[in-house]
Amino acid sequence: MEISQKFSKKSKDVSLQELRDRLAEFAKVRGWEQYHSPRNLLLALVGEVGELSEIFQWKGEVARGLPNWSPDDKEHLEEELSDVLFYLVQLADVCGLDLGQAALTKIVKNAKKYPVVE
Numbered sequence: 197m198e199i200s201q202k203f204s205k206k207s208k209d210v211s212l213q214e215l216r217d218r219l220a221e222f223a224k225v226r227g228w229e230q231y232h233s234p235r236n237l238l239l240a241l242v243g244e245v246g247e248l249s250e251i252f253q254w255k256g257e258v259a260r261g262l263p264n265w266s267p268d269d270k271e272h273l274e275e276e277l278s279d280v281l282f283y284l285v286q287l288a289d290v291c292g293l294d295l296g297q298a299a300l301t302k303i304v305k306n307a308k309k310y311p312v313v314e
């Protein structure tokens with residue numbers, strides 16, 4: 197069984213499109229579109245990657261599924277992963293790119309570059 201199936205909470209699939217639309221609305225109603233330039237979103241993304249890294253800093257190697265982590269630590273990780281995802285989705289959006297399609301195309305490209313060795 198995949199680790200993602202083994203440890204994930206069962207919930208509905210969330211599309212990148214839904215996230216993109218909800219984040220665009222979130223920024224619009226707060227008048228934040230003026231700040232969400234590609235460069236600013238990239239810098240915010242890098243900042244959140246830093247916060248994500250801090251969670252793992254000094255912990256040593258971490259087992260898949262985070263068996264010894266407290267619920268609070270896992271919740272913190274979920275939040276920082278979400279922040280990274282939000283800025284990534286918004287960055288693609290303000291660049292006028294379809295991130296989901298781009299990712300699928302990249303998977304095909306990766307498969308050609310790294311064929312399965314039988």
Ligand SMILES: Nc1ccn([C@H]2C[C@H](O)[C@@H](COP(=O)(O)OP(=O)(O)OP(=O)(O)O)O2)c(=O)n1
Pocket residue numbers: 223228231247278279282283
């Ligand atoms: N101009 C902004 C500011 C915030 N956010 C959203 C994206 C992130 O999900 C979250 C980031 O908020 P904070 O900068 O307050 O960062 P944290 O949530 O990580 O808080 P802290 O740094 O206090 O832990 O808010 C956004 O989309 N655009």
